[in-house]
Amino acid sequence: MANVVVVGAQWGDEGKGKIVDWLSERADVIARFQGGHNAGHTLVIDGKVYKLSLLPSGIVRPGKLSVIGNGVVLDPWHLVEEIAKLRADGVDISPESLMIAENAVLILPLHGELDRARESQNSVAKIGTTGRGIGPAYEDKVGRRAIRVADLADEATLALRVDRLMVHHDALRRGLGIEPVDREALLAQLREIAPQVLPYAKPVWKVMNEMRKAGKRILFEGAQGALLDIDFGTYPYVTSSNVIAGQAATGTGIGPGAIGFVLGIVKAYTTRVGEGPFPAELQDADGERLGERGREFGTVTGRKRRCGWFDAVLVRQTCATSGVSGIALTKLDVLDGFETLKICVGYELDGERLDHLPIAADQQARCTPIFEELEGWSESTAGARSWADLPGAAVKYVRRIEELIQCPVALLSTSPERDDTILVTDPFED
Numbered sequence: 001m002a003n004v005v006v007v008g009a010q011w012g013d014e015g016k017g018k019i020v021d022w023l024s025e026r027a028d029v030i031a032r033f034q035g036g037h038n039a040g041h042t043l044v045i046d047g048k049v050y051k052l053s054l055l056p057s058g059i060v061r062p063g064k065l066s067v068i069g070n071g072v073v074l075d076p077w078h079l080v081e082e083i084a085k086l087r088a089d090g091v092d093i094s095p096e097s098l099m100i101a102e103n104a105v106l107i108l109p110l111h112g113e114l115d116r117a118r119e120s121q122n123s124v125a126k127i128g129t130t131g132r133g134i135g136p137a138y139e140d141k142v143g144r145r146a147i148r149v150a151d152l153a154d155e156a157t158l159a160l161r162v163d164r165l166m167v168h169h170d171a172l173r174r175g176l177g178i179e180p181v182d183r184e185a186l187l188a189q190l191r192e193i194a195p196q197v198l199p200y201a202k203p204v205w206k207v208m209n210e211m212r213k214a215g216k217r218i219l220f221e222g223a224q225g226a227l228l229d230i231d232f233g234t235y236p237y238v239t240s241s242n243v244i245a246g247q248a249a250t251g252t253g254i255g256p257g258a259i260g261f262v263l264g265i266v267k268a269y270t271t272r273v274g275e276g277p278f279p280a281e282l283q284d285a286d287g288e289r290l291g292e293r294g295r296e297f298g299t300v301t302g303r304k305r306r307c308g309w310f311d312a313v314l315v316r317q318t319c320a321t322s323g324v325s326g327i328a329l330t331k332l333d334v335l336d337g338f339e340t341l342k343i344c345v346g347y348e349l350d351g352e353r354l355d356h357l358p359i360a361a362d363q364q365a366r367c368t369p370i371f372e373e374l375e376g377w378s379e380s381t382a383g384a385r386s387w388a389d390l391p392g393a394a395v396k397y398v399r400r401i402e403e404l405i406q407c408p409v410a411l412l413s414t415s416p417e418r419d420d421t422i423l424v425t426d427p428f429e430d
């Protein structure tokens, strides 16, 4: 029996929600290991829609342990708000069902302010972030001046931490023309929120290891996508955390041996939100059509997503950096009705053919995609539940993707409905 890590294998928004929910129903523990409330997961359970951005997907299912690992950056005010919303929807949340790592870093109001100030200041520095303070919070973590969950328990430590943080932030804020941090107001806010967060604070690493020894099934729920990874993504147009599967171990305090099956979620075409390179992007009627048919608007910010053809080069790369065992291919039905489809199979740079995206920004900008054309299909694939339900051209498209990315399809999702899935390999049983 394997523990399963789910990672987005593109730029996020691959349709992780449905797959994660299907897996979390069969898991005992569901753990987030990176990111924060920049994620947006929509779950539909018995016709009821739940929108989550910080809490693990298992939270809506009774009897599961949901874990927010140390790799996550946690906005305590957002946490309390998300818990309250779910409780209003009848979801039972208690320290028995939710556990937060004591060593997780807090996102403070000053982080959001800094994030938004940088994004609005000048277009040269713009990343197109979600404006939630994710980047600035991770900067403070690495800069060894962050406030962590455990610090909330002791007033004296908290005051010291705030002072240390202010030295850095006040200097930054002066440069950006923002008022200095109001020390007393921040301390008062933290004192007020502390008792609402602390009951969930635990040594997550310890509990995770106990769960593992007891043979519990653990689902590691990734957010964003591997092309937004701080090391392997399209830097600097990335998020500020490691998104790839290895982070599941580091971000919860369990050894890498605990990871069994790595499921990469892959959309049948490509989208990205925010700035940055996107070699297979379409700025024509086909791109518009993908966006409309795929309802490609951000769940967190409502921004229109950029759309393009499937880029096999990038997905082959992310399958390698995350050690993907099998992919879940989603939203194939969005491609229904296209006469021909294209897949990016390589890049051309200065007359040479490349089989990967180079790291250097100037080279990335000069890369032109090499497309392979495939026959489309006019029939609907929506709701297909077996290979036999799919038109021959759709099967060929999927098989070609498997070949190009050098990774098999474990699951094919053909609509947001849970049962509209073709299961090839069960990640927990593999």
Ligand code: IMP
Pocket: 011, 012, 013, 038, 039, 040, 127, 128, 129, 130, 131, 132, 133, 134, 135, 223, 224, 225, 228, 237, 238, 239, 240, 273, 274, 275
């Ligand atoms: P940040 O994570 O808010 O710092 O944003 C950095 C980049 O990651 C931006 O391009 C965002 O649009 C992107 N991003 C962050 N979270 C998500 C997500 O959940 N889905 C897709 N893109 C995301």
